[in-house]
Amino acid sequence: MESSSRDTEADTATPVAYDVAIVGGGLSGGLIALALHQARPEFRIALIEGGKTLGGNHRWSWFSSDLSEAGRALLSTFRKEGWDDGYEVRFPKYRRKLKTGYRSLSSTNFHERLSRALPEGTMHMGCRAMSIDARGVDLEDGLRITARTVIDCRTFSSSKHLNGGWQVFLGRHVKLEQAHSIERPVIMDATVDQVAPHGNGGAYRFVYVLPLGAHDVFVEDTYYADDPQLDRGALSARIDQYCHQNGWQDGTPVGHESGVLPVLTGGNFAAYQDEVRIEGVAIAGARGGFVHPLTSYTMPMAVENALAIAAEADLPGAQLAAIMEARAKTHWRRTGYYRLLGRFLFFAAKPEKRVNVFQRFYSLREGLIERFYTGKSTAFDRLRVLWGDPPVSIPRAITAMFKRGKPLKPEKTA
Incomplete structure (x- = not known):
């Protein structure tokens, strides 16, 4: 059942305590919340999204070969379109059919599945985060959400330190x-x-x-x-x-x-990380640099990060932040x-x-x-x-x- 920040707890001045607070309900934030809930169902998770629905107004697509078995399992319960007969490309000099299967997930189905899968009180919709720190999130309506671990999954931050x-x-x-x-x-x-x-x-x-x-x-x-x-x-x-x-x-x-x-096409990634870093806060998604540099592709990275974070669910926030920053540096180097x-x-x-x-x-x-x-x-x-x-x-x-x-x-x- 979907919940909002305007529940009984939100109407009090007392901060609301969670194990994990995730800021940003896009692909990365939503998958992290799902993977955490499946790995540690006893955790209390806050998924904070400024819009009215998770995922915004978007469609994510990927090839059937992109994900590991664990990644396919994470996405298995989402309603999605699939084509096992491959796909086509068309260019001025030729047309070609390729055999790799293809999948596509709409943000509508993304939101509906997470609304059913996540416990009541997890989803905080229409809640803008005004400030984030290692101990919690201050919302626009004045509510303070405290958490042992805070994960920043907000959108990509344009920067003078990145080129392209x-x-x-x-x-x-x-x-x-x-x-x-x-x-x-x-x-x-x-x-x-x-x-x-x-x-x-x-x-x-x-x-x-x-x-x-x-x-x-x-x-x-x-x-x-x-x-x-x-x-x-x-x-x-x-x-x-x-x-x-x-x-x-x-x-x-x-x-x-x-x-x-x-x-x-290039840039000073260390300087970019310095720019977006909030001490003790883990960063995932495009904001953390987890994108394919040439195609802007995010699905495989989002799935891998969600599984990795769920595997390290018991770590203090500062340690998880350090792990995600190291993963981002590795991803930058490999790409x-x-x-x-x-x-x-x-x-x-x-x-x-x-x-x-x-x-x-x-x-x-x-x-x-x-x-x-x-x-x-x-x-x-x-x-x-x-x-x-x-x-x-x-x-x-x-x-x-x-x-x-x-x-x-x-x-x-x-």
């Missing part, structure tokens, strides 16, 4: 009068125009399509660009155009999502190769030619592609991506290796 570009997207769930003919996800249709929607030159752009049912389709327009401008009107018009081209003009919108995500590829994408490839980078990548072996998305590319994988017929010129690639990129600044919306 942006992945900008707008998605729409459409219910059609007539059944569509899409059999499997099209995770990249890059046959579309490669010009940035706000008219600032080229950008790697693709359309992402999920067949959610015989009459339901999710269409998302995504592009990699140098600035974080989200032009909702332009992207919505492009979705209209794509739907019309596919004969889906009789559809009724029933849902949407949008976002601006960082694509990391340096993907930041290099990001530099090739943004600085070696001309904007209108960025499509060639992904077009060549998706011509490689499926196992390599699977490992790429989980951030576990082998040494041979890394050589293979760069070896052969490179999608960018050697001189431009060498120059790009030493570029830092623009500092990531706060998001802009139109």
Whole structure:
């Protein structure tokens, strides 16, 4: 049963005590709460979210090969869409079907499952955290929540210490009068125009399509660009155009999502950690740096962190904070190769030619592609991506290796 901060305890001036307080009810925070509850059902957990629902308005997708057996078990009770017959990619030079299964979870189903799974009194919705410290959380309404362990799972914090570009997207769930003919996800249709929607030159752009049912389709327009401008009107018009081209003009919108995500090409991660650190508070999720630098992918990292935190549930908050900071440093170090590829994408490839980078990548072996998305590319994988017929010129690639990129600044919306 869902609860709010406005229960009997919240109406008193006495601080409310918990074993663990999690600030931020997105993917990372929600999975941590679930994993902790399953591992230690006697714990009293506070999951604090400023919005009205957990997960916001979002959809998370992943490949069936991304998760461990324990990770699949953690997600097993969520209602989600799945395609065991693989997925497709489409580029100017070819179309390809890949065999790896694909999964997708909506924030609606995420919220509904956690509402049933977590004990009454766990979920505190519509509660903004005004301040966080190692001993608890002060909410906007004046309530103080105290906890032995505090975990910060708030959204990514733009910083001058991190460099890169942006992945900008707008998605729409459409219910059609007539059944569509899409059999499997099209995770990249890059046959579309490669010009940035706000008219600032080229950008790697693709359309992402999920067949959610015989009459339901999710269409998302995504592009990699140098600035974080989200032009909702332009992207919505492009979705209209794509739907019309596919004969889906009789559809009724029933849902949407949008976002601006960082694509990391470099930076001073130690300085970033200094910037976001709250002494004694563990940090997880994108704010902690747990993202795929090139794809902004988070599901495997969120699942692994949730399981790791649940395994260390008895540690004092300060020790857990140190463990998570060390995990973030390790993740940053292990994903340096993907930041290099990001530099090739943004600085070696001309904007209108960025499509060639992904077009060549998706011509490689499926196992390599699977490992790429989980951030576990082998040494041979890394050589293979760069070896052969490179999608960018050697001189431009060498120059790009030493570029830092623009500092990531706060998001802009139109």
